[in-house]
Amino acid sequence: MENLISMRDLDPKHILNLIDKAGKIEKKEIWPDMRGKVMASLFFEPSTRTQLSFDTAMKRLGGEVIQMSGTKGTSVEKGETLSDTVKIINQYSDIIVVRHPLEGAARYISEQVRIPVVNAGDGSNQHPSQSMLDLYSIFKTQGTLSGLTIALVGDLKYGRTVHSLVYALSSFAPKFYFISPELLSMPKYITEDLDKLNIRYEVLSNFEQVVPELDIMYVTRIQRERFADPQEYERVKNTYIIRAAQLKDVKSSFKILHPLPRVNEIHVDVDVLPSAYYFEQAGNGVYMRQSILSTLLGVE
Amino acid sequence: MKHLKVDPIKEGTVIDHIPANKALKVISIIKPVNDDIVTIGINFSSKKFGRKDIVKIEGRELTSAEVNTISLVAPNANVIIIRDYQVVNKRLVEIPDIIKGSAQCGNPKCITNNESMTTCFTTVSRDPVRLRCSYCERIFDIDELKVD
Numbered sequence A: 001m002e003n004l005i006s007m008r009d010l011d012p013k014h015i016l017n018l019i020d021k022a023g024k025i026e027k028k029e030i031w032p033d034m035r036g037k038v039m040a041s042l043f044f045e046p047s048t049r050t051q052l053s054f055d056t057a058m059k060r061l062g063g064e065v066i067q068m069s070g071t072k073g074t075s076v077e078k079g080e081t082l083s084d085t086v087k088i089i090n091q092y093s094d095i096i097v098v099r100h101p102l103e104g105a106a107r108y109i110s111e112q113v114r115i116p117v118v119n120a121g122d123g124s125n126q127h128p129s130q131s132m133l134d135l136y137s138i139f140k141t142q143g144t145l146s147g148l149t150i151a152l153v154g155d156l157k158y159g160r161t162v163h164s165l166v167y168a169l170s171s172f173a174p175k176f177y178f179i180s181p182e183l184l185s186m187p188k189y190i191t192e193d194l195d196k197l198n199i200r201y202e203v204l205s206n207f208e209q210v211v212p213e214l215d216i217m218y219v220t221r222i223q224r225e226r227f228a229d230p231q232e233y234e235r236v237k238n239t240y241i242i243r244a245a246q247l248k249d250v251k252s253s254f255k256i257l258h259p260l261p262r263v264n265e266i267h268v269d270v271d272v273l274p275s276a277y278y279f280e281q282a283g284n285g286v287y288m289r290q291s292i293l294s295t296l297l298g299v300e
Numbered sequence B: 001m002k003h004l005k006v007d008p009i010k011e012g013t014v015i016d017h018i019p020a021n022k023a024l025k026v027i028s029i030i031k032p033v034n035d036d037i038v039t040i041g042i043n044f045s046s047k048k049f050g051r052k053d054i055v056k057i058e059g060r061e062l063t064s065a066e067v068n069t070i071s072l073v074a075p076n077a078n079v080i081i082i083r084d085y086q087v088v089n090k091r092l093v094e095i096p097d098i099i100k101g102s103a104q105c106g107n108p109k110c111i112t113n114n115e116s117m118t119t120c121f122t123t124v125s126r127d128p129v130r131l132r133c134s135y136c137e138r139i140f141d142i143d144e145l146k147v148d
């Protein structure tokens, strides 16, 4: 593995290796020694939480971090090309973590530099470290990625984390339930791909009837801006609010995941249930990012 | 009614089986230079396709890169190379697995439309032609892309 740009580049073996290493780091069985390594954290578009998670991951392994957050006051604002900017950063650091508003920017950067590049989000395309921490969370709570029954709830049309997750899990014989307002349903090109792969899935308009079967419920935010008609938004939003009362009859290993931040799609009364896992999920991000960074730098 | 025939040429290239009304698109890919003589036939009848276009370029043999780019607008075209009135080579165009630099991504938020760089697509299906941008990873029907 030279870079982490897209979940498309990872085969199941890569995924399981990264998960395995994250688990060992979390259990303190290993401590990849990153002393003397410098991570350049280039956030052309700010995302405080993702940037902090990468910084923490690097520093807790003894590494150093240099960072840029937003382009104000930088050479980018003076009209420097992206290629020039990153070639200079290449001189200062051992690995680049980049978030950029343009889709494909991370792949392009990886072609311009001689050090590993991690994509921390390129527009609405990919955010593979988020996908990997989702997979790590699923693995940790279920003991496997194989043969799971997973409901995806919320915005399935624009949610890139949901799309990445569907593709990544497709190698592990899943059964999916897609639950969303019609306007925000799973894009056809994805369901067509699933048909080709013989993946089992069902499209539903509410989740209650399938709750007892589920291993994982992955919830995403329904954004008001997606609706041209505000009345349509008002009409559907409450259908997709998850409350504790709806989760009485669940498997003991059942977990609810959410990439956060949430607005109101998971009611706070769910937070106290053993199935509420979204805060731990965010914490798993640090171990997964440590696994990714150390693997790309060849540190065991 | 008598069929209109295009005169044979001495040297050059004949591109046959272009989908009807795509001849001008093919011309824009070939970019004829000053002394190329180009004959365009539009809406000829064809046993295979009902209607088809034909393009002839006198005095020039197309390179394989040009032929591959033509495949993006005319996936079933037949490219015939003529020397001294004889057919010396005849082949179907083929959409390559990877297409570099010939098409422009249809996504305005794609890096390829914002930096000066070469585009790259991988072919996901040939019938219908669908290509995935290697950068923004979106899949496009060929009609959604600007081919040049």
Ligand SMILES: [Zn+2]
Pocket: A104, B105, B106, B107, B110, B111, B112, B133, B134, B135, B136, B137, B138
């Ligand atoms: Zn693109």
